Amino acid sequence: xxxxxxxxxxxxxxxxxxxxxxxxxxxxxxxxxxxxxxxxxxxxxxxxxxxxxxxxxxxxxxxxxxxxxxxxxxxxxxxxxxxxxxxxxxxxxxxxxxxxxxxxxxxxxxxxxxxxxxxxxxxxxxxxxxxxxxxxxxxxxxxxxxxxxxxxxxxxxxxxxxxxxxxxxxxxxxxxxxxxxxxxxxxxxxxxxxxx
Numbered sequence: 513x514x515x516x517x518x519x520x521x522x523x524x525x526x527x528x529x530x531x532x533x534x535x536x537x538x539x540x541x542x543x544x545x546x547x548x549x550x551x552x553x554x555x556x557x558x559x560x561x562x563x564x565x566x567x568x569x570x571x572x573x574x575x576x577x578x579x580x581x582x583x584x585x586x587x588x589x590x591x592x593x594x595x596x597x598x599x600x601x602x603x604x605x606x607x608x609x610x611x612x613x614x615x616x617x618x619x620x621x622x623x624x625x626x627x628x629x630x631x632x633x634x635x636x637x638x639x640x641x642x643x644x645x646x647x648x649x650x651x652x653x654x655x656x657x658x659x660x661x662x663x664x665x666x667x668x669x670x671x672x673x674x675x676x677x678x679x680x681x682x683x684x685x686x687x688x689x690x691x692x693x694x695x696x697x698x699x700x701x702x703x704x705x706x707x708x
Contacts, residue, residue: 538577543570544604550644551606558630558640561614564607571601653684653691654698 547563547570578584579594590596618628626632631640657676664671677695681688 538573540570540574543567543574548604548606550647553647554643556630557610557614559644560606560610561629561631562640562644564610567604567607568611571603575599575601650694651698653680653686654694656680656683657691657695658699 544567547567550566551560551563576594579589584595588595588599614629617623618625621628624632626639657673657680660679661671661673661676664676673695677688677691680686680691684691
């Protein structure tokens with residue numbers, strides 16, 4: 513008899529729930545931009561392939577949602593594939609190149625699949641998805657902190673980040689030192705976005 517392990521919600525999932533979690537709030541452009549940003553934060557081949565696959569998942573989700581919302585004619589829909597399998601969809605070139613390069617490494621160079629795609633950690637290293645999931649959680653926590661700080665400063669312009677650090681440490685069950693490190697690492701990303 514197999515046991516299912518119960519896991520607690522990841523910080524990134526908590527953030528999505530707090531922001532409304534509405535399935536209709538999906539934005540494919542933001543998802544694709546996030547994939548590119550994620551790759552640029554750690555520009556390694558495995559990261560590139562990881563986000564290429566994430567980008568494709570996002571494109572699939574977009575078309576599933578559009579189909580469920582009735583945005584396709586009946587003849588465009590398909591019982592098995594959601595929409596007709598020959599339908600063309602836009603895929604940014606970077607993701608095509610990433611996956612084609614990985615496939616070539618596998619097919620022509622004879623590398624094992626996990627190594628060719630750069631997704632396996634290799635000797636004693638965790639898979640790339642572990643690092644990317646952790647980074648996503650760290651950024652989600654910083655986003656939550658930024659939102660709380662903006663709200664606090666709207667009420668009191670002298671509100672301190674340290675109060676928000678303590679709140680985040682309790683909410684996400686992390687040490688305050690860990691939360692401060694996250695803030696130092698990712699807080700500037702929000703400021704950059706606001707000035708664009």
